Amino acid sequence: MAGHSKFKNIMHRKGAQDKKRSAMFSKLSREITVAAKMGMPDPDMNPRLRAAVNAAKAQSMPKDNIQRAIDKASKGDGENYEEVRYEGYGPGGVALIVEALTDNRNRTATNVRTAFSKNGGNLGASGAVSHGFERLGLIEYPGKVGDEDKVLEAAIEAGADDVESDGESHSIWVSVENLHPVARELEKVLGEAEAVKLAWKPSLKTDVDEETARSLLKLIDTLDDDDDVQTVWGNYEISDEVMEKLG
Template sequence: MAGHSKFKNIMHRKGRADAVRSKLFSRLSREITVAAKSGMPDPAMNPRLRLAVANAKGESMPKDNIDRAIKKAVGGDADTYEEIRYEGVGPGGVGLIVEVLTDNRNRAAANVRTIFGKNGGNLGQTGSVAFMFDRAGQIVYPAAAGSEDAVMEAAIEAGAEDVESDEETHTVYTAFADLNEVAQALEAALGPPKSAAIAWRPKSLTPVTGEAVAALMKLLDGLEDDDDVQNVYGNHDISDEDAEALN
């Protein structure tokens, strides 16, 4: 297990805190409702719901919000949401995977296509980008959870496949099928994670420099602002110098 990457799910990016947090809570609530509706409303009996609730708690979402999202599903008054994946290429040749949870497929498709088109990207067919990524479990801990060596040791003991650490987070990767088992073992060793989910992990990174950095960030910000978008994954690698220049 080794390696450091600047790749991050945009859900973990900083900035515009209040607006981003409001949208984050909305997305977390939607995932909880869908998870509860698709299986048992008891997190102990529903792995997807258990992860959704844990992720909400990791983002300090109030318990009342969590309970309300579950009750929506149990009461039968929840909207019917459809899970859709879009794939495309952004500025600098970056591969992007956009996961959507929507009650209106036509609206979601039009919005995602427009965001790509207005920001130097091109939306592709299903499968046009996914081959650049692996489907994997992703468990995120804040840097304060422990030293890089301590987290690495705990991850190895838990059966994880890889760990990437930086100044803000430790990201533990697992095999697709091992996420729940590894997450439970890590929680026993390190405490509750910030998030745990099935994610798209890039097989390799694409360096992005110069003007393409700003264009890519505008595209990612546009996707992040869309209410139907749940997650965005990319294989971009931006240097510290270019990131500082953008800021």
């Protein structure tokens, strides 16, 4: 059980969140609708939907928007989205996994490939980099819920496998099958989590310098700006000093 690590969720959003609020809500709504279509439209009976609703709440998405997305699935309205995953290498050889929900695979594949090629990366075949990651469940809490020892103790009691804290947040890692049982136990002690989701955790991390980081973050931002892209994961590590220089 690791008590502390600098590794953080590599999903990166640069710039003012307000500018991307509408796009973020659109992505959250898409995930809610897909989750509701795949299972029961009741978050208490559908773990994936519950996680999607929790993620939306964490971003202050209005309740009406959340309910509208659930209702859309219940009524069979809207597009039929499918889950797709892309793998490739960014600047500096950083491994990236891009998860998307799309109603047009050709459009999404073209956009993702273009983003990689225009920003110093290369899109690879399926399985090109995922062998260097582990598919796990991830439960995230803000630092304010308690200190590292409190969260670590709660996580151990709940059955988690690993905890990483950095003062600002706590990342609790569990096996895929234990994600929702552990999340329910933690909620009793720490309250509702900021996020409960499936994640890709790298086996090894790559330290990047300032120049590489600048190019890499530009690529991630370009991918993140695509409406179809839900999450970008990677195996990079950027020091606090480099992040400060990048502003």
